[in-house]
Amino acid sequence: MRATEELRWQALQAHAGRVERYRRGELSDDEFRPIRLSYGLYYQLDHTSHMQRIKLPGGVITAEQAEAMADIAEEYARGVLHVTTRQDIQLHWVALENVIPMYERLHAVGISTRGACADSVRNITGCFHSGLLDGEPFDVVPYVFALNEYFLFHPLNVTLPRKFKISFSSCAYDCVQGPVNDIAFYPHLRDGRPGFSVLAGGGLGAQPFLAKPVAEFVDAQDMLAIAEAIVRVQHRLGERKNRKKARMKYVVQRLGLENFRREVETTYAAVQKEMGARLRQELGELLSAYTPRKPQHPPAELPQQADGEFARWLKTNVFHQKQAGYFGLTVQLPLGDITSEQLRRLAALSREHGAGELRASNDQNLFLPWVPGNRVEAVWRALAEMELGAADALHITDVVSCPGADYCSLAVSRSMGMAEVLRQELAQAGSLIGDLGVFRIRISGCPNACGQHHVGDIGLTGMSLQEADGQHRPYYSLLVGARLGEEGAAVGKRVAGRFPAPEVPKVILSIAEFYRQERRGAERFADFVDRVGVERINQIARAAAPHVR
Ligand code: HEM
Ligand code: SF4
Numbered sequence: 001m002r003a004t005e006e007l008r009w010q011a012l013q014a015h016a017g018r019v020e021r022y023r024r025g026e027l028s029d030d031e032f033r034p035i036r037l038s039y040g041l042y043y044q045l046d047h048t049s050h051m052q053r054i055k056l057p058g059g060v061i062t063a064e065q066a067e068a069m070a071d072i073a074e075e076y077a078r079g080v081l082h083v084t085t086r087q088d089i090q091l092h093w094v095a096l097e098n099v100i101p102m103y104e105r106l107h108a109v110g111i112s113t114r115g116a117c118a119d120s121v122r123n124i125t126g127c128f129h130s131g132l133l134d135g136e137p138f139d140v141v142p143y144v145f146a147l148n149e150y151f152l153f154h155p156l157n158v159t160l161p162r163k164f165k166i167s168f169s170s171c172a173y174d175c176v177q178g179p180v181n182d183i184a185f186y187p188h189l190r191d192g193r194p195g196f197s198v199l200a201g202g203g204l205g206a207q208p209f210l211a212k213p214v215a216e217f218v219d220a221q222d223m224l225a226i227a228e229a230i231v232r233v234q235h236r237l238g239e240r241k242n243r244k245k246a247r248m249k250y251v252v253q254r255l256g257l258e259n260f261r262r263e264v265e266t267t268y269a270a271v272q273k274e275m276g277a278r279l280r281q282e283l284g285e286l287l288s289a290y291t292p293r294k295p296q297h298p299p300a301e302l303p304q305q306a307d308g309e310f311a312r313w314l315k316t317n318v319f320h321q322k323q324a325g326y327f328g329l330t331v332q333l334p335l336g337d338i339t340s341e342q343l344r345r346l347a348a349l350s351r352e353h354g355a356g357e358l359r360a361s362n363d364q365n366l367f368l369p370w371v372p373g374n375r376v377e378a379v380w381r382a383l384a385e386m387e388l389g390a391a392d393a394l395h396i397t398d399v400v401s402c403p404g405a406d407y408c409s410l411a412v413s414r415s416m417g418m419a420e421v422l423r424q425e426l427a428q429a430g431s432l433i434g435d436l437g438v439f440r441i442r443i444s445g446c447p448n449a450c451g452q453h454h455v456g457d458i459g460l461t462g463m464s465l466q467e468a469d470g471q472h473r474p475y476y477s478l479l480v481g482a483r484l485g486e487e488g489a490a491v492g493k494r495v496a497g498r499f500p501a502p503e504v505p506k507v508i509l510s511i512a513e514f515y516r517q518e519r520r521g522a523e524r525f526a527d528f529v530d531r532v533g534v535e536r537i538n539q540i541a542r543a544a545a546p547h548v549r
Contacts, residue, residue: 002282003152008112011153015039016100023096038158040116041099044407050094051407052077053116054106058126058144058168059087059360059367062293066347066358068109072102074340081343083336085400085452086165087125087176087360088116092407114152119160119246121151121231125181127170128359128367131292134322137187138194139292140168143223146286150224156231161238162246164231165203172485173438175362177455178202179210179489182248183230185223186486194220197486200230201252201260204449209249210489212257214264222272224279229268237263293355293370299325300374310380312434313391318376321369327376328369330393331383335401335419336364342386353379363440364400365393396439396512397426400452404445404462413462413474415445418501425505432509435516439525441508443476454491455482457525458508465498465549474501475549480511480537481529493529496538503545510544511537 015035022032036042040053054069061069069089073081076098077091084090094102103113115121124144131139147166151157166183167176178184184199195217202211218226234248237255252260271279306314319328331346338346346366350356355370371379383389392398399422402408404415422441426433442456446463453459459479464472476499479492499507514537515528529537542548 003112003149007153008107008114011114012100012103012107012112015103019096019100034118036099037118038114038120039099039103040113041094042117044092049092050096050099052091052094052099052102052113053084054089054091054111054113055116055123055148056087056089056111056360057124057148058130058141059128059362060126060141060145061358061360061366062109063347063351063356063358065109065111066343066350068105068111070340070343070347072105073343076102079340081338081340083333083338083360083364083366085336085362085364085450086123087128087362088123089360112152115157117163118158119162119164120157121154121160121164121166124148124151124166124168125176125362126168127176128361129175129319129328130168130170132319132321132323132326132328132369133170134320136170136322137189138220140170140185140187141292142287142290143185143220144168145290146283147223147227149286150227150282151231154231156235160231160235161240162243162248164234164248166227169486174484174486177362177452177484178486179484180204180208180452180455181211182234183227184211184486187220188217190217196220196223196226198226198230199486200264201249203247203249204452204454205247206447206449207249208449208454208491209252210491212252214261215268221280221283222276224283225271225276226268228279229271230264232267232271233260233263293357295326295355295370295372296351297353297372297375299323300372301325302327302373303377306377309384309389309391310377313380313389314376316391316395316434317393319367323370325372326369327371327373328367329371329376329379329383330361331366331368331388332390332393332398333365333388334390334423335399335416338366338388342388345382345386346388349379349382363394363398365398392433394438394440395433396429396436396441396508397423397433399423399426399441399443400456401443402445402450404443408445408450410448411445411462412464413445413476413501415443415451415460415462418460418462418474418476418504419443422505422508426509429509429512432512432516436512437522439512453479455484456492457481458511459492460504463498475499476501476504478507478541480534481526483526490526493534495534495541497542497545497548499541499545500547500549503547507541507544510540514540
């Protein structure tokens, strides 16, 4: 069913009716739960207010949408927005009586939160450099938008066994972390024709699985058909009774990869026979509805001379687009948070200097593309003025964390507190930060892995352990050297022992320093860990933590 404007509006009005019935006491909490989740509304820890998740396919945000979100965050949510690790934006402290006005205002700027939570296809992620990246096979953003539209009102989508995550990658860095998704698309050209290799069955949580190849090359025009086929397999074979075993990764485990692949192949053949031509036509229409935004100014080179903080920021936060003379600027958000006022000013900067577009990244930052080189310094000055001009994006200080005990009822540690301490302590590490280059620390407050610790260069998982005095105190376990990308993906390797929270910064600094000193050339951390072996890392870590258990 096509997600027309009329259908979106009707669905929203029907949802408003159900929210109203709950508020009048005509629906129980249990009855209302799946209803509110279907539009991305969670209970917050205090169970009186809510967290709203806003889906942003591919993380793409127009200036107009950014302004609308800034306004609603200010009016309904204490003026802070949080960029998540799947290119969503979340608002905390939303009151139930405000959700419908909020959805209506989002609707007016083309945003739907339908499917942001619940057992459905979640926000479809896409590489935030896509369309701008030198050497990319083709821009995947139009495909992200098309697939989002396709599933928005898809009948199977509301009755899936569990959440379902889809990503579109573009490059080896794999910011969207393809292998941890239910479906990961990787673009390729074969004899000049666009297509995708397709991996399926990934997912983190307490039992991580990495997606495995299910189709070597699917013509891009059959992208909807292959997605339809894989979703059908999960709909038919996914576990329905035990939610803990209901992700598609368990179907792959249960059937074995070969049988799972065969299921996908036969279902794909059936989909092709039944509606292949119609899906190709539908995809064609959806793709042609997408118009990439255009820069407002002619291209220009970067300034010849730069020094101090600006020079460093130029080196670490400025991306050279394939369109010569244009640059994409990474705006580093501490732990993914941005205020309404900052977002409004960023939107204005994108209108004034870029293409009126921002992108949210899985790294919990915002990205401002299409700035001509001669305007980059002016943008940096404006960013610095609003305290968003920090250099070293994606470096060791740019820590990613789940909400942890500050917001989450399942948490066993304050992962955000740990992240803040790490940011501050690592910021003192001087030249180490720049020498390491891109280096990702990811923290989860419990084994559920919302902070995606399995795929960080260093990943931390929080736990609470009882000490000799009978008190429970926070500890962390460490994983090192994960790999992403289409081939050879691997979760991090476990460092022996559990480390008391106050000793974690020193452990991380020691491992990082060891890497700096013994690294060969531009060797990546994952390769380094493989070469030196985890036992060496164990020794370094233990030496830095007198109270490791
Ligand atoms: C605040 C309350 C939250 C709760 C109670 C919660 C709960 C959970 C649980 C139980 C899982 C494991 C699911 C499974 O095994 O299939 C999970 C996974 C996950 N959550 Fe959360 N979560 C919360 C917030 C968040 C936030 C804010 C983010 C994003 C920044 C997030 C991102 C994720 C991710 C990426 C996964 C891994 C999913 C996968 O690929 O398998 N969560 N969450
Ligand atoms: S990883 Fe654990 S603590 Fe962190 S948000 Fe997820 S469920 Fe909560």
